[in-house]
Amino acid sequence: MRISELSRRSGVSIPTIKYYLRDGLLPAGRPTAANQAEYDEQHVHRLRLIRSLIGVRGLSVSATRDVLAAVDEQQGDVHLLLGLVLGALPVERSGRPPRRDGDAEPDDAGAAAGDVAEDVAALAAEMGWKTSPNPPAAQVVAETLETMRALGMDYDWRSLVPYAELADRAARLDLDQLRDAGDPLQQAERAVLLTVLLEPALLALRRLAQEHHSALRFGNG
Amino acid sequence: MRISELSRRSGVSIPTIKYYLRDGLLPAGRPTAANQAEYDEQHVHRLRLIRSLIGVRGLSVSATRDVLAAVDEQQGDVHLLLGLVLGALPVERSGRPPRRDGDAEPDDAGAAAGDVAEDVAALAAEMGWKTSPNPPAAQVVAETLETMRALGMDYDWRSLVPYAELADRAARLDLDQLRDAGDPLQQAERAVLLTVLLEPALLALRRLAQEHHSALRFGNG
CATH class of the missing domain: 1.10.1660.10 (Multidrug-efflux Transporter Regulator; Chain: A; Domain 2)
Incomplete structure (x- = not known):
């Protein structure tokens, strides 16, 4: 055409x-x-x-080029493709803006940074997850724990274990859907789509479920 | 001080x-x-x-003001607070940019829009979720289904049921953690934090689990 x-x-x-x-x-x-x-x-x-x-999904042109290159080059090797995609894609942090000039570090930020990295390692060990060294996703988990603590919440890796178990089941669902996906190019594309495009929907489903269960537990009606 | x-x-x-x-x-x-x-x-x-x-989390100043106002005003009513927060907060779409000038609609976009709204209603009915009419989160789920279909994937609300079941369990975990949260102000703040701050970590945990299970299923080592 x-x-x-x-x-x-x-x-x-x-x-x-x-x-x-x-x-x-x-x-x-x-x-x-x-x-x-x-x-x-x-x-x-x-x-x-x-x-x-x-x-x-609002990816930059250059991140999109990386993803497409991975799809093209690694279509025979879904694991390698997924690894490239998981490594190359920016993990959602909602566009964390650069620090304002003049903002000081909170008192405890330095001390917390080392602890939370160990926390994430402990969580991965508890779950039996073997991943590449320092994947960007681990950094996001560490930052979340750091933020929770800076806000005075009693939150450590053990608090995340039940969520990690749900994430483990979600990942297995994702991979189940690659098996039926026809030729290697389609399988590779589907891996990218399931990882990247499904993310907002998964968060949205949690919000819908929160609203429902919140009404059941706290509602006056 | x-x-x-x-x-x-x-x-x-x-x-x-x-x-x-x-x-x-x-x-x-x-x-x-x-x-x-x-x-x-x-x-x-x-x-x-x-x-x-x-x-x-990269919220705008005005979205932040809405969240804080909800925390202040609704601290006696956690459900109302959660409803306000869930309604007021932008649901993650990764800053979907405005359509480029001159881009035409894909052939099937018009027809798909009605279907996907019904799809989300069918999913909520299947899960027994009762929510407010047209919550923003439902729109995100509908957009995701629409995108999947525009890409030629055979994806409807039934494909999302297993993920919705995981989301249901995550929401119950979230609400369990409000019960121990001390005074109403702390409970309200915790509701906001668990909803908003935990989101990137939940996606990151899925990525870590994907990497692990991908290696188990597709890896050559």
Whole structure:
């Protein structure tokens, strides 16, 4: 198909498609004439994936390029792909802004940093999780524990064990869904989608369940 | 304590404290002389809470003001507080950017929108969840289903039921932790913290578990 048809099918404008082509996110079409090329279903599919990563999940163009490169290169090795994706993708911290100039460290921040890293290691050991050294996700867990403590909550890795057990079951659900996913490219794409796109929905489901159970426990009606 | 001591204890700079005071996020201290006021432990605690919401979770000043107002006003009614917080807080979508000018709608986007709203209602009915009409979290679930389908995945509300069951258990864990939380103000604050601050850690735990189980299933070592 021509670029106009590709634009119609994917819902992405022609200037944006040209930008993705120049930027290497979308592979070039098959040249048919000077300044003309032919595109196929793979291009439609790839454009929808790019649109999801950038438009829905708000990834940067460069993070998206890393994810797509991982999908292309590692499609025969789902574990390696998942490892690359898990390592390359920014873990959600809600765009933690840079520290304001002049803000001092809280009194206990220095002391806490070492403790929480050990805490996360203890949690992983308790769960029997073997991961790469210092994955970005572990840093996020450590920061959360640090914040909880700075706020005076009595919170350590043991508090997170029941949540880690739920996360363990969620991860097994995720991987179950890769088994049925057809060819290696589809399996690789599905791994990315399940990891990245499902995250907001998982948090939203918890919010819905909180509202329901909160009404049951604390409601006056 | 004086403002300099408050700054040292909370780790927030004096200009930032003055900004929060002007903006109504932090209640005024007890006036002791012209341009001087005395602050107490509640101010330290409140500042750390503000710092967590803005600095760690990246909430806007106005969203933070809504959360703090809910904590102050509804401290006797945890359910009402949780409802306000769940309704007022932006649900994580990773800063979905505005649509690019000129991008057309994908062919199937219009048809999908109605279906997914019904899908989320079907999911809530299956789980026995009773929530307020059109909570923002339901919209996020609907958008996720819509995206999955636009990418050609065979994904409907039934695919989310196992995740919804895990979310149901997570919500009950969250609420269990409110029971031990001392006075109503602490209970209210804890509800906010558990909802908002724990979210990145829950996603991070899933990533750690994915890495572990991926190695078990697909790894070559």
